[in-house]
Amino acid sequence: MNKPTIKHALPVTREEDFAQWYQAVIAEAELAEESGVRGCMVIKPWGYGIWERIQKLMDEQIKAAGVENCYFPLFIPLSYFAKEADHVEGFAKEMAVVTHHRLIADPKGGLVPDPEAKLEEPLVVRPTSETVIGAAMARWVQSWRDLPLLTNQWANVVRWEMRTRMFLRTSEFLWQEGHTAHADEADAMAETLRALEMYRAFAEGPLALPVIAGPKPENERFPGAVATYSIEAMMQDGKALQAGTSHYLGTGFAEAAGIRYQDKEGQQTLCHTTSWGVSTRMIGGVIMTHGDDDGLRTPPQVAPQQIVILPMLRDNDGDAALLAYCETLRAELAKLSAFGERVRVLLDKRPGKATQKRWAWVKKGVPLILEIGGRDAEGGQVSVLRRDRLWNDAGKANFTGMAQGEFVAMASAELEDIERSLYTEARARRDAQIERGVSDLAGLSTYFAEDRKFPGWVEMQWSRPTGAALDRVVEQLKALKLTIRNTPLDAAPVDGTCPFTGEPAVERILVARAY
Amino acid sequence: MNKPTIKHALPVTREEDFAQWYQAVIAEAELAEESGVRGCMVIKPWGYGIWERIQKLMDEQIKAAGVENCYFPLFIPLSYFAKEADHVEGFAKEMAVVTHHRLIADPKGGLVPDPEAKLEEPLVVRPTSETVIGAAMARWVQSWRDLPLLTNQWANVVRWEMRTRMFLRTSEFLWQEGHTAHADEADAMAETLRALEMYRAFAEGPLALPVIAGPKPENERFPGAVATYSIEAMMQDGKALQAGTSHYLGTGFAEAAGIRYQDKEGQQTLCHTTSWGVSTRMIGGVIMTHGDDDGLRTPPQVAPQQIVILPMLRDNDGDAALLAYCETLRAELAKLSAFGERVRVLLDKRPGKATQKRWAWVKKGVPLILEIGGRDAEGGQVSVLRRDRLWNDAGKANFTGMAQGEFVAMASAELEDIERSLYTEARARRDAQIERGVSDLAGLSTYFAEDRKFPGWVEMQWSRPTGAALDRVVEQLKALKLTIRNTPLDAAPVDGTCPFTGEPAVERILVARAY
Numbered sequence A, B: 001m002n003k004p005t006i007k008h009a010l011p012v013t014r015e016e017d018f019a020q021w022y023q024a025v026i027a028e029a030e031l032a033e034e035s036g037v038r039g040c041m042v043i044k045p046w047g048y049g050i051w052e053r054i055q056k057l058m059d060e061q062i063k064a065a066g067v068e069n070c071y072f073p074l075f076i077p078l079s080y081f082a083k084e085a086d087h088v089e090g091f092a093k094e095m096a097v098v099t100h101h102r103l104i105a106d107p108k109g110g111l112v113p114d115p116e117a118k119l120e121e122p123l124v125v126r127p128t129s130e131t132v133i134g135a136a137m138a139r140w141v142q143s144w145r146d147l148p149l150l151t152n153q154w155a156n157v158v159r160w161e162m163r164t165r166m167f168l169r170t171s172e173f174l175w176q177e178g179h180t181a182h183a184d185e186a187d188a189m190a191e192t193l194r195a196l197e198m199y200r201a202f203a204e205g206p207l208a209l210p211v212i213a214g215p216k217p218e219n220e221r222f223p224g225a226v227a228t229y230s231i232e233a234m235m236q237d238g239k240a241l242q243a244g245t246s247h248y249l250g251t252g253f254a255e256a257a258g259i260r261y262q263d264k265e266g267q268q269t270l271c272h273t274t275s276w277g278v279s280t281r282m283i284g285g286v287i288m289t290h291g292d293d294d295g296l297r298t299p300p301q302v303a304p305q306q307i308v309i310l311p312m313l314r315d316n317d318g319d320a321a322l323l324a325y326c327e328t329l330r331a332e333l334a335k336l337s338a339f340g341e342r343v344r345v346l347l348d349k350r351p352g353k354a355t356q357k358r359w360a361w362v363k364k365g366v367p368l369i370l371e372i373g374g375r376d377a378e379g380g381q382v383s384v385l386r387r388d389r390l391w392n393d394a395g396k397a398n399f400t401g402m403a404q405g406e407f408v409a410m411a412s413a414e415l416e417d418i419e420r421s422l423y424t425e426a427r428a429r430r431d432a433q434i435e436r437g438v439s440d441l442a443g444l445s446t447y448f449a450e451d452r453k454f455p456g457w458v459e460m461q462w463s464r465p466t467g468a469a470l471d472r473v474v475e476q477l478k479a480l481k482l483t484i485r486n487t488p489l490d491a492a493p494v495d496g497t498c499p500f501t502g503e504p505a506v507e508r509i510l511v512a513r514a515y
């Protein structure tokens, strides 16, 4: 059978240039754009709508776990960071620093920071809120009755990044940061793992992203954390994306912030704390997992619109009847539920050619597109396009005609099937790209050779070295541009030797290139 | 009849010291607290929960109007402000300015901004997003088909305030800012008034805040606006609070930002733009309108919890049956709807004395409190306290006993009645405090004399002077610490003479002290 030549909607394919393709999806799906402010993006309605859906669904999970949302200040005094050297040694040196609180006109007619309005103590724009939330927890926690203290914040944070990429690494990004304080290690660790499981289930459900959950190696921990867990997703170029993290912080942060409680025996005791977060980065993961050469395929639960109805208007007398038919259909569909929520359906009546509008929605990745012409309206028909099955064997847009009632009866199940299909496809691709037959450095080097396209991940056994021995491993991997992602919680038992130390292996790790 | 002495829950009453009382409500209802960062507050779960409710309900209205949410950068390059002198002449001089992007250790062991990491162009933390959104609109609007362009953003903004007061005036606050572009004045003005009416209905509905909507006088307009409309609410101390604004910006902002479209005849034409916003300030208005000497009375639609069930636990064998009874009751109530949404009900099982917990909820202002003892559970009874009718004639907490089924049957209506009662009470108080018998400056001076407590507002007629004549009026009012709030849209016709100019009056205005 001859494969027909398909004229794809994007100017560049994944195969041709994955990085360019990623930017093309963001532009053509109207997810975001450069703002003119270094490293900061404008998130456009379709991209922000996906974030709103992520927020809504995740926030329900957070609230269901008894966690309460708060809001903490954007600015953090410099002294808070000085107190906590760990933090600053880690990621937090590249930060936006506010030094003045007023502008004045300069002699050249422009504006400059007013030298008279220099702050006595500079303020840092929060890169994370550990320090201010720690200070609040120290005020709020008095007795064992106040524990566990479960807080979360949805906020913007800023980390001054030298190389930025939209959604994946931006100077400003949006996230949620959970911060909790507990009476003991067991309770704190249970919360750490609860958040991790919440993220895993969220990624594998509403985002249709297969992920592997597990602890990160010592060198990849959040600065000051006792244990850091992540969920790792494989992008279509084989690279790993850390899509969420959960940290058990021990008593170190509580000690720095003075978070103590009076226990039932009247003793002042340090709390054990956790923190956990996901960000707009998740949207980057969705793009690089579900996008294709025609744009994004938005998973139905996070799609701002799940079904779009496109009337094929002709600027003539028939339009009124066509629109009336479409409006009735819209109202029918809007009564349906999928995933336990009302179906989101849009009747797109904007001016413009129907085929142009179709391709705009294809690129945005709305799960189901209905095109309705005058004859469909007369015959009670609809013409249905599933975004995840866009092309037919003849290389044409894969529309299926059916009776309106038939479509209404199946629409909810169809949306749920699209989510399942996206997950299954991504899962099969990922599983096929995890190599388990590599057992030494030479093998790694060969597997990740520069001329190999989209190589995937290697799962290998190791002895979990620490300190200087771990540093050597990290250096060896770095030379191959590789990192250790995590130790899968559900990995098979070990039976081998560590290729780095020659000692008996104690666990399996994932080694990969990463975003 | 002797009035019983009531022991109120707050340490200070409104009568004793309104400003202190306001702070006491915020502290005792656990709405917010000082953060340790100048002018920035920590919004605690109950306060943030109210904001989440405001966001949810307002966002539904915004989306229903076809407005799409986006997200724009926190930072704005200095040059954007230099372009727009109007803005800077207005409110925007006091701004947080980012000048460095890295910290380094200083010789004394602290941290300082790295002199090597000075930004070439300082960045301003957004005081409002007019300029960046204008730049985006200039990119997004090409043809008449792109209009109207209706965008909104939920965000934090920063205005460096010298004197701050929680919720009312903080350096950082949370808000929404709608920004729209239109083909002509009529369409832009219709949007301006739509947003104003959305705010009026929102204030008078979910917030139970009576407000007066109308245009502000020329001197109170947003810098650069052609017309500014506000909703004005009267606080219990008689002062006015501007609770929301909507601006018709003419073509001035479009010209500065280059927002032009090709009209149907192919001509490049300037857009007419609008902007409109409400902020966390609304919560200050709710406190000062509905608070009493026992704390907040939270309007049911924005109360994070509408009904709290307090089991009177005794640490004995009876507790299990009592909790089971309360849980069944909770589940029954959670199935109810009020205001078109599920009722929010919490079973408060935390350790602690039931009366302490009762007063904590009274201070937070949960609309309905149920106390359930072992005997209530056995007899299928509940004991109900309506927060807006807290005290009985004997000066005791005004609990009413009734059968569980009876309460479940009436709970939704009761919540709706509480909202109505709060509104009616506030409306009657406000209407009684609008004085219409003052017709000259001497009268104003007498009415607002220093020894008069909580004087309310004066509605008077004037000739709407402009320019220097208006400046004189503003100065005369300023000497009495008064401002013109707005021209009520639904004011009575005029029939008099302007006390400021002696000319025939053309409209009525509200004159008041204000927050």
Ligand SMILES: [Zn+2]
Pocket (backbone or CB within 6 Å): A084, A087, A130, A131, A224
């Ligand atoms: Zn820290």
Ligand SMILES: [Zn+2]
Pocket (backbone or CB within 6 Å): B084, B087, B130, B131, B224
């Ligand atoms: Zn401006």
